Amino acid sequence: AALFPVFAMxxxxxxxxxxxxxxxxxxxxxxxxxxxxxxxxAVLSIDGEFRISYANSNAARIANKPAxxxxxxxxxxxxxxxxxxxxxxxxxxxxxxxxxxxxxQMDNRRHWYDFLAYPVPxxxxxxxRDITAAKAAEIDRAALSERIExxxxxxxxxxxxxxxxxxxxxxxxxxxxxxxxxxxxxSEEHTSELQS
Numbered sequence: 001a002a003l004f005p006v007f008a009m010x011x012x013x014x015x016x017x018x019x020x021x022x023x024x025x026x027x028x029x030x031x032x033x034x035x036x037x038x039x040x041x042a043v044l045s046i047d048g049e050f051r052i053s054y055a056n057s058n059a060a061r062i063a064n065k066p067a068x069x070x071x072x073x074x075x076x077x078x079x080x081x082x083x084x085x086x087x088x089x090x091x092x093x094x095x096x097x098x099x100x101x102x103x104x105q106m107d108n109r110r111h112w113y114d115f116l117a118y119p120v121p122x123x124x125x126x127x128x129r130d131i132t133a134a135k136a137a138e139i140d141r142a143a144l145s146e147r148i149e150x151x152x153x154x155x156x157x158x159x160x161x162x163x164x165x166x167x168x169x170x171x172x173x174x175x176x177x178x179x180x181x182x183x184x185x186x187s188e189e190h191t192s193e194l195q196s
Contacts, residue, residue, distance in 0.1 A: 042128040045120070048095055050075040050088070053123065062113075062128065079107075091117055094124055104131065 042059035046052055052070045060067035063078050070078055076088070086105050094101040094117045101117045112135040116127040156177070159166055165182035169175050 039127075040129065042130075044075070044126040044128070045123060046075055046091075046126060047123040050091070052078060059128070062130070087115070090115070091124060091126070094119055104135075106135075 042062050043056040044059050045054035055067050055070040090101045090103050098119045104114050106112045112132045114129045114131045117124045160179045165185045166179045167182050168177040
């Protein structure tokens with residue numbers, strides 16, 4: 001009976017320590033949740049069978065489903081409209097080889113996504129970023145560059161065929177282009193010098 005107060009105090013101290021540790025764990029989980037929700041990426045954790053064990057709100061938005069409905073479901077059933085070949089091949093490779101993978105893929109709705117997958121014990125963490133706007137800008141830049149190059153070629157061909165002699169030189173004095181008429185004038189000048 002004399003040991004009961006000592007034993008009770010030890011149990012109380014252990015319970016308090018356990019409670020403090022549980023509180024710290026809850027705070028850490030809350031901070032982690034806030035970080036994953038604040039990113040612009042869709043974040044998924046999947047197991048070795050492609051079942052979702054975590055999905056942030058951006059992943060739910062891409063799937064057009066509430067995040068709670070994603071838990072435990074197969075990635076293939078949640079995102080059936082994605083072209084499966086590249087995505088599942090790369091995610092399977094990441095699982096098999098225990099290596100990170102990075103790739104881009106367009107879905108059937110013509111949205112482009114950038115995928116980063118990292119192996120973790122029991123599965124993968126997958127980060128997905130919508131890059132549709134960046135891809136559209138890249139395509140626009142390529143089209144504009146092609147149009148500029150076509151116009152430059154057209155202008156170059158036109159200048160070369162003008163009946164007036166044209167010599168284009170750089171600011172350093174290097175001849176960049178001479179059209180046919182200028183070459184003809186130089187040839188005529190050289191011929192008349194020889195005749196004199």
